[in-house]
Amino acid sequence: MRRTFSRSGGFSVLALVAAVPLLMATPAAAQTAQSPLPYDAERGVFTFANGLEQALPAVVQVTTLGSSSGPRSGDAEPRPMASGSGAIIDAAQGIVVTNNHVVEGGQKFTVDLTDGRIFEATLIGADKATDLAVLKFDATGLSQIEVVSSDTLRTGDLAFAVGYPLGLDQTLTMGVISGLGRSGMGDRIEDYIQTDAAVNSGNSGGPLLDSRGRLIGINTSILSGGGGGNDGIAFAVPSRIMNYVVAQLRETGEVKRGVTGAIFGSLNAERSRDFNIGIVRGAVVEDVAPGSSSERAGLRRGDIVTRIQNRPVSNAGTVQATIGIAAPGAELALVYLRDGHEGRATLQVQERTEQVVAAGSEVVLARGVTVHLNEGDLQVSSVEGGSAAAAAGIRAGDVVEAVDGGRVTSLTAFARAMDRRGQRVVSVRRGGESVRITLP
Template sequence: MLWSLTMRDPAEMFANSHRGRMRMPLPARPSMKTVSTVLITAGVTTALVAAGSAGALGLPALFKGNAAADTASAPATPSATPAPVAPLPPGSVPDYRAIVRQAGPAVVGVTVAGTRGQEDSDSSASSGLPPELENDPFFQFFRGMPGFQFRRGGGSPKTPFRGQGSGFIISADGLILTNAHVVRDAKDVTVKLSDRREFAAKVLGSDPVTDVAVLRIDAKGLPAVRLGDASTLEVGDPVLAIGAPYGLEQTATQGIVSAKGRSLPGDSAVPFIQTDAAVNPGNSGGPLFDGTGAVVGINAQIYSRSGGFQGLSFAIPINVALQVKDQIVATGHARHGQLGVMVQDVNQALAESFGLAQPEGALVARVNKGSAAEKAGLQPGDVILEANGQRVIQAGTLSSLISLAAPGSTVTLKIWRDQRAQTLRAQLGSADDKPNPPTSASDSADESNRLGLRVRPLTPQEQRQAGTDGNGLLVEGLDGSGAAARAGVEPGDVLLSINGKPIRSLDEVRKILKDQPKQVALLIRRQGDTLFVPVPLK
């Protein structure tokens, strides 16, 4: 069965997934091994095979189709801002037939081919996959997922791949939008129009942060979509997707907007539009239309245990895509701002602890040294409530606002500190710059520090809550194999003293560990209780 999650033999599943699919359009009639490779890397059967493996492990995954990138710069003029279109009256039913008839000719298929190098991996880990699947580039998307270990088998340093996605024409002179992951690593990109004509495409630029890529083909007088405004969407609005799921060209599916402003793991820069329109591998890069027939998003990801559609689809807002497109057309690449903080959502318990009226905002968990945030005076424990006047409901809202801002621009932040609101201004850095790590005992102490702790000073409010009278460092994290972790120290503990000596700074930690003691006694405070934890160091 193609969709079974109970298959135990990946090789059997791999073979079964291709039975009955030999009539799918292929560039040639190769051997079964070649057919298997082509289908897996084409985004047609890939998700079925990979998701079957992931499903057997109980791993839900955000699937991006195939990926490749071949960036180049080309002069062009940014498109004009689209004229506003009256939204569909409430209760009206969209004329899907008219939308497909009018916009369908501007939706294209994108076929890519190239080679990918094998990445370094832990040779001791094993995926349990047959050798013919271990080298498949799609499986890199599962790398690092809990419970899934990956081992590459032998083979050549470069692995050929083919891939297929969707796109749409935004100007009559051949400018096309698609996903960055569709064209990642591609050496050859071919665009197929709805009238069956094919053109070699040039990748003007690709932005992996927002997953937007811009292509150009040498053609004139082409049909183009009408661009809309994603900010006018509301939950419950009807939407229509057109693309090539599993290689089936010009497929239209409909649904509604399920949610707005979704922040997904690894994609915090994009406030995704969530819909229940059926989107499958091969739809990546295709347009999402509103009820008036205007493009409001680029279909990019699905959340699935099976590899196929399960009611959760995510699209990049067209406003974000056009902003990135203008940068790529002008310079060949996109740049993103960086504040230099790690933030988390504020739940009800945290809101009560910080004296907030309701759980909202982005709680600053750490500040990178030398970052825009540190220069602006941000501190761990601050809650960012607004950025440039826009309300920050959750951490993902701040991440997308900052990432889409230009490096060097100034952002005004409304923060909550010490039970009152304050205003700070930060000049953003560039996401291309490597951030300095946060200050921590394990990073800044001498090599003799074998505790494996990441700590920081307590904020005044945290000192009052813990009753430390100025002493103590907050344990933010631990090295899983470090001495403190093995002894039972936990994140959130407050380190009060080492061997009876009060701790107020990282310098005091350094001094105590400089003599390389064989064992230390840590006095910690945990949820109102104080206890000593003996930690062997040798």
């Protein structure tokens, strides 16, 4: 069996367990000199505390205050409406990273430190597409967490989640990196780190740390079996995405994203058989908008992107996440398959324009919603993270029936109806019911 070791200096849980009996039989002095595991000779225990303790003072509790939705007593003072966690990444400026869903809708924000101090904070900016937000507060004597690249992570690396779950004080849990490049959990820019470190309500916005106490991601969500608690599957926004989003929010208060004109779908086993290829990981080019940078790069419908910026592509989420953190004008190197042959292209990210509709030969992209013909129906195949369509509640699988009360039965009619300024009311069929959705 092949043995793997962490590039960051940590060790797999299997290696740790296998080493414990040997180390227990070795004198303490020899363990200090020879042990591959963090060992406290004075106490005679194995521990990761030395590295992690440096990070813990920089993990804060974030409380969001806003107007109560219940009966009012005449007291107009904002009340606590949400609570989560955050990480100080710049002590000199008092910069805290947390989740957008922790601060969304809030009027005031407070930050609680581990030393018992509490401060009011200002929201610098938030990004719904990546579920990240940046707060700022003024204080002295702050600590900050070292941030390292998530691109060096390997499945099996130790991981530690820190936060304030379920009303408890600061809590540390340990697990491993269970997977990388996870997506498909919602209409967002997703390229998540998956971990089995226990993450629960209140951990949102807190850091995911490596075995040396360095930030590798921001905990954002869990996959629960229905009880709402931890089932050993949690997701974190990787530091690679966090760094880009935080820099933009600090500079301008918003994230400006470019476009490429290509519409991507995920490769799976069924589609792999349709393409008659021997891989099940990649992103399929569903369509290319005329005149777009993707068309100029030579991409065609049916191409399968296997690498982007020298990173392997797991699914459409990998490509969308890479484009989503690329500034307009950036050039992205692609490797793709076409008819069994490998090709290469350089895709330039274009600045997003005021164009409402992009129409391909078989797909229409309008205000973030992608529609294609499926057995005569205009079906939503995907929804762009952070778009007007995602915010309004349109879902993949919806069948578009009408726009502003007028029935649409073709892609051309849908594109024409959507290609106007102002609000559009889209009627969709969802699970046998008709739903009306207003797009701004």
